Amino acid sequence: MTADHPRPPPRRRIFALGRNELKGLFWQVLVVGIAVAVIAFLWSNTVTNLSARRITTGFAFLGREAGMPIADSLLAYNPRDSYLWAFVVGVANTLRVAVIGIVLATILGTLVGISRLSANWLLSRLAAVYVETLRDIPLLLQLLFWYVLMQALPAARAAWRPVEGVFLSNRGLILPAIPFGPPQLAVLGTAVLGCALFYLVRRWLVAQQMRDGKPRPAWPFALGLIIVVPVAVSLALGVSWTIERPQLRGFNFVGGLTLAPEYFALLIALVTYTSAFIAEIVRSGIQSVPRGQWDAANALGLRRSFMLRQIILPQALRVIVPPMTSQYLNLTKNSSLAVAIGYQDVVSVANTTLNQTGQAIEAIALIMAVFLTISLSISFFMNWYNARIALVER
Amino acid sequence: MTAITDIPDAPRAARRPQMGNPVLHWLRKNLFSSIANGIITVLLLVLLAKGIFSFVQWGIANAVWLTPTSDSSACRAARGLGACWAVIPEKYRFILFGTYPFDEQWRPALSVVLFIALYYLSTRRALWRRELVYLWIGALALISALMWGGVLGLSFVSQDRWGGLPVTLILATFGLAFGFPLGILVALGRRSKLPAIRSLSVLYVELIRGVPLVSLLFMASVMFPLFMPAGFNIDKLLRAQIAIILFAGAYLAEVIRGGLQAVPRGQYEAADALGLSYWRKHRLIVLPQAIRHVIPPLVNTFIAFFKDTSLVLIIGIFDLLTTAKTAIIDPAWQQFSVEVYIFVAAIYFLFCFAMSRYSRSLEAPTTPK
Numbered sequence: 001m002t003a004d005h006p007r008p009p010p011r012r013r014i015f016a017l018g019r020n021e022l023k024g025l026f027w028q029v030l031v032v033g034i035a036v037a038v039i040a041f042l043w044s045n046t047v048t049n050l051s052a053r054r055i056t057t058g059f060a061f062l063g064r065e066a067g068m069p070i071a072d073s074l075l076a077y078n079p080r081d082s083y084l085w086a087f088v089v090g091v092a093n094t095l096r097v098a099v100i101g102i103v104l105a106t107i108l109g110t111l112v113g114i115s116r117l118s119a120n121w122l123l124s125r126l127a128a129v130y131v132e133t134l135r136d137i138p139l140l141l142q143l144l145f146w147y148v149l150m151q152a153l154p155a156a157r158a159a160w161r162p163v164e165g166v167f168l169s170n171r172g173l174i175l176p177a178i179p180f181g182p183p184q185l186a187v188l189g190t191a192v193l194g195c196a197l198f199y200l201v202r203r204w205l206v207a208q209q210m211r212d213g214k215p216r217p218a219w220p221f222a223l224g225l226i227i228v229v230p231v232a233v234s235l236a237l238g239v240s241w242t243i244e245r246p247q248l249r250g251f252n253f254v255g256g257l258t259l260a261p262e263y264f265a266l267l268i269a270l271v272t273y274t275s276a277f278i279a280e281i282v283r284s285g286i287q288s289v290p291r292g293q294w295d296a297a298n299a300l301g302l303r304r305s306f307m308l309r310q311i312i313l314p315q316a317l318r319v320i321v322p323p324m325t326s327q328y329l330n331l332t333k334n335s336s337l338a339v340a341i342g343y344q345d346v347v348s349v350a351n352t353t354l355n356q357t358g359q360a361i362e363a364i365a366l367i368m369a370v371f372l373t374i375s376l377s378i379s380f381f382m383n384w385y386n387a388r389i390a391l392v393e394r
Numbered sequence: 395m396t397a398i399t400d401i402p403d404a405p406r407a408a409r410r411p412q413m414g415n416p417v418l419h420w421l422r423k424n425l426f427s428s429i430a431n432g433i434i435t436v437l438l439l440v441l442l443a444k445g446i447f448s449f450v451q452w453g454i455a456n457a458v459w460l461t462p463t464s465d466s467s468a469c470r471a472a473r474g475l476g477a478c479w480a481v482i483p484e485k486y487r488f489i490l491f492g493t494y495p496f497d498e499q500w501r502p503a504l505s506v507v508l509f510i511a512l513y514y515l516s517t518r519r520a521l522w523r524r525e526l527v528y529l530w531i532g533a534l535a536l537i538s539a540l541m542w543g544g545v546l547g548l549s550f551v552s553q554d555r556w557g558g559l560p561v562t563l564i565l566a567t568f569g570l571a572f573g574f575p576l577g578i579l580v581a582l583g584r585r586s587k588l589p590a591i592r593s594l595s596v597l598y599v600e601l602i603r604g605v606p607l608v609s610l611l612f613m614a615s616v617m618f619p620l621f622m623p624a625g626f627n628i629d630k631l632l633r634a635q636i637a638i639i640l641f642a643g644a645y646l647a648e649v650i651r652g653g654l655q656a657v658p659r660g661q662y663e664a665a666d667a668l669g670l671s672y673w674r675k676h677r678l679i680v681l682p683q684a685i686r687h688v689i690p691p692l693v694n695t696f697i698a699f700f701k702d703t704s705l706v707l708i709i710g711i712f713d714l715l716t717t718a719k720t721a722i723i724d725p726a727w728q729q730f731s732v733e734v735y736i737f738v739a740a741i742y743f744l745f746c747f748a749m750s751r752y753s754r755s756l757e758a759p760t761t762p763k
Contacts, residue, residue, distance in 0.1 A: 028590040035594060042621040049620045120431045121424035122438050136746035137739045138701035141715055145735045152732075336606040340708055347608055360617045367609045368601070375604050 046361070055358045062087070068352045070344045072260040083353055090349030091370055097263065097345065098332040098374070101270040105331060106324075108271060109278025116283045127279065134276035140337055143269040147341045150261040156252055165245045167253060173264050174246045177257035183239040190233045194225035201225070262343035266335065274331045278324065285320035286312065317389050325382035329375050346370050453477045466726040478730040482737050485721040489738065492557010492712045498549065502560040505537045509563045517752055530571060537564075553631050557712035559741065561631070565638055565703040565713060570696060573642030580647035582676060585654055595647070602644035607705050610637045615709040634706050642699055649691050653684035693753035697746050704742075714738060 050057060062084040070077050074092045077085065115127035134142070151170055154160065159169035167174040178184065198221055205216045234241070246256025259267070289312050297307040336347040344352075347367055354363040426432040456476025460483060461468045469478035482489075491499045512533045515521055521529075541560065544550035556564075583595035602610070614637035615630065622628070657680050665675040685692070704715040712720070718738040722731045 024588050028588045031594065032590045045623050046620050048623075118434075119424070119427055120434050122435055122442075126438065126442070132747070132750070133743070136697070136701075136743045136750065138704040138715065138742055140704045140707060141735060141739055141742065144715075144719065145732070145739070148731045148735065152729075333606040336608040337705070337708075339608060347606065347612075350609075351612060354612070354616060360613075360620060364609060364613050364617060368605050371606060371609070372604045 053358065057359075057361065059362055061353075061357050061359050061362070064357075066353070068349070068356065070349070072263055072343065083357075086349050086353070087346065087366060090344060090346035093338075093343070094332075094335055094345040094347075094370070095374075097266055097270065097335045097338070097343070101267055101274070101331050101335065102328050104267070104271045105274040105278055105327075109275035110282050112275060112279035113282025113286070116279060117286060131276045131279050134273055135280075139269060139273045139334055140340060142273055143265060143337055143341060146265040146269050147261070150265045153261075156248060159248070165243075165256075167246060167248075170261060171252065171258070172261040173259040174253045175257045175259070176243050176245045177255075178241055179244055183237055184241070186237065187230050187234045187239055191226060191230040194227075194229055198222050198225045260343075262338070262341050265341060266338050266343050269337075270331055270334060273334070274327055277327050277330075281320055281323045281327065282316075285316040288319045289315045314389065318386075321382060321386045321389065325379060325386075328378050328382070332374050332378065333371065451476070466730075469727075469730060473729060477733050478727075479733060481722070481727050481730040481733050484727065485724075485734065486737075488558075488721050489714070489717050489734065490558045491560065492717045493555050494557060494560075495549075495551060495555065498543075498551065501540045501543070501548065501551075502556070502558070505540050505560050506563060508533055508537055508540075509560075509567060512567075534568070534571065553629055556631070558717045559714050561712055562700075562703055562714040565635060565706065565711075566696075566700045568635055569638040569642045569699065569703070572639045573646055576639065576643035577646030577650050578681065580643060581650040581654055584647065584651055599644045599647055602641060603648070607637075607641055607702055608708055610641055611705060611709050613637065630709070631711055634709060634711050638703065638706075641702075645695055645699070646692070649688050649695055650684065652691070653686075653688035654680065656687045657683050689756050690753050693749055693756070697749045697753075700745060700749070701742065714741065 063082050065080055066083045066086040067079050068086060069079055070086065070089055070093075072093070073089045074096050075089050077089045112127050112130060115123050116131065118124045118127075150172070153168060153170045156167075156169045156171050159167040159171075159174075161167060165176040198218075201221045202218050205218055205221075209215055244255045246253045246258075248254075293311055293315065294307075297311045302311070335345055338345040339348040339351060342348070350363040350367045354360050357363075425435045452475070456472055458469045458472050458476060458478050458480050461480040463484070466478070466480070469480055472478065487496070487499060491502045494502050512530065515529065516526065539545050540548070541556060541564075542551060542553070580595045580598060583591045584599065586592050586595070611634060614633040618633045618636075619627065661679055661683065662675070665679040670678065703713060706713050707716045707719065710716070715738060718734050719731075722728055722734050
């Protein structure tokens with residue numbers, strides 16, 4: 001470190017502000033003053049208007065009986081339940097479509113993105129047409145389109161059966177399902193626990209390999225922890241895994257898993273629309289990996305799958321993850337379009353509440369709280385993941 | 395999994411002399427380069443042929459193109475077999491212009507033409523000068539005069555009778571025209587050294603971007619009357635327009651902020667050294683460079699935003715999508731909504747596709763092929 005000439009200590013000025021500081025202070029006071037004035041004006045108007053309409057502010061209304069029907073929900077719901085429970089059911093419905101939508105859109109988008117780079121001319125052209133068409137048509141229009149198509153499907157009696165046990169009719173998509181109870185959940189829990197344990201074991205194995213350079217196979221642990229133990233638990237408890245096939249009784253179906261037409265249309269629209277954007281992100285991510293990396297991997301004589309997994313993907317992911325986060329957020333926010341076709345997500349429930357009770361501010365505040373929470377959770381998770389895969393500078 | 399183009403196993407293929415028919419050569423190289431690729435090609439061809447065949451059968455061969463006025467019997471007969479394009483000539487005036495007085499519909503039509511001309515002129519690099527701002531102000535004033543009337547001998551048409559494509563274009567264009575300056579101010583605010591201004595800007599951007607547009611529109615349609623003094627009421631269209639401007643401002647601010655970050659520090663320092671004031675520094679030195687950096691993402695934001703104007707359907711404003719949805723409420727034509735949606739989708743597609751092509755052409759010179 002080079003020694004500078006000793007500087008005189010800066011003079012402390014407490015009350016004497018420079019010209020720039022004064023200007024800055026003036027601007028801040030002005031802008032904040034305007035903001036406060038506008039908010040105060042709106043607030044006083046709102047208070048006056050609310051008292052004129054005899055609406056009491058506050059969240060007390062959440063305890064009252066909702067009386068709104070929610071046709072399709074994950075949680076048990078009855079119109080006699082409270083507004084609070086209706087909101088919770090709405091949030092569950094939003095999450096149901098958002099989480100499954102994100103998973104499916106990622107899979108479909110990745111496939112289309114890779115197809116776009118395929119050496120097969122026909123495949124890459126078709127993928128390009130898919131992306132271009134879906135990106136340039138408003139999502140709401142696509143949603144209405146899918147919903148109309150759903151409604152135009154034949155009635156339950158004449159339902160299409162693309163595969164045995166699967167029915168597609170104007171009642172939605174009906175799939176065979178395994179009835180889930182505590183014993184099945186216990187087995188599933190063991191498998192999840194096995195995955196977590198395997199993750200730790202694998203980390204330990206890699207650390208060992210880093211120390212002495214000897215590769216240690218991880219697959220026996222995977223087999224044992226994720227498959228053998230849960231199967232053993234399942235056999236020990238005598239859990240039944242019979243698949244329940246839906247059956248047509250009268251005008252409707254009994255058994256199986258039913259995806260209502262509203263939910264199914266919303267899911268298709270969100271997944272196809274978002275997958276077009278994800279495809280472009282995946283494509284640019286893969287293209288961002290320099291050619292030299294492919295050449296080097298080839299020169300080392302690595303197997304294709306190994307090359308993709310260990311060389312190309314880790315580098316591509318760094319480019320892919322940040323824009324992917326905003327696509328996930330978009331999908332979640334776009335799920336609020338559900339209100340247009342009558343799928344009761346949180347925005348739709350809030351809107352009905354607002355119309356029934358007039359509690360506009362509270363309803364909108366709840367929507368904002370829900371979406372901010374979801375957005376922050378997704379950002380938090382994706383930032384954590386991004387930090388994990390980020391380039392370690394040496 | 396299919397092969398990826400960029401994998402360099404090309405040298406071997408390149409050394410092989412090109413033999414015979416160039417068409418065959420192209421086919422072999424691009425469609426049948428390996429067994430897997432050959433299988434994919436054949437599979438896709440079969441699917442494509444099936445798809446095209448059934449679409450041609452439905453959309454062209456068995457379709458009903460024209461029927462006598464408001465008689466949908468021919469369409470009903472062909473239902474399930476062929477498309478009913480006859481619904482378009484029957485309803486297109488309503489879809490495009492809503493409930494605007496029928497004899498005056500040349501006015502919204504002319505407005506649409508003016509809008510398109512305005513967009514076209516704005517894409518010309520040679521015209522990116524101060525005059526363009528005046529052109530925009532002039533054109534928007536002219537469009538307002540045409541739509542409202544009440545001047546130059548045009549009869550007055552109140553905005554609750556406006557509908558269709560002009561409303562979509564108005565929402566998008568005015569949203570951008572006001573959202574863009576707002577976005578610049580907020581972006582500058584977010585990079586400001588003054589803590590109060592910075593936190594206000596951050597709060598605004600994060601709040602708006604954190605919630606769906608649908609909830610903002612609900613807020614505009616339901617809460618806005620609560621915010622205003624009693625007896626003061628503004629029109630529904632204007633309320634939606636305000637929500638859209640606020641929405642656009644937040645998203646554009648983030649794009650412009652990216653541009654501001656890309657301007658090298660030396661530029662700021664040079665401007666300071668010249669003794670320019672804050673506003674002159676940004677207007678003359680920083681912003682022109684910042685915006686030039688982010689033109690492609692800006693155009694992408696415009697596209698997203700143009701599509702998002704369709705959400706006003708949810709609060710019942712008659713934009714292009716809402717008129718389309720309303721047009722098929724008519725019992726005679728109710729079953730032919732798919733055809734109407736395809737027609738409207740084609741209109742949206744044309745606008746968005748033109749914009750995305752333009753954005754790509756802007757990117758082209760900077761990215762070497």
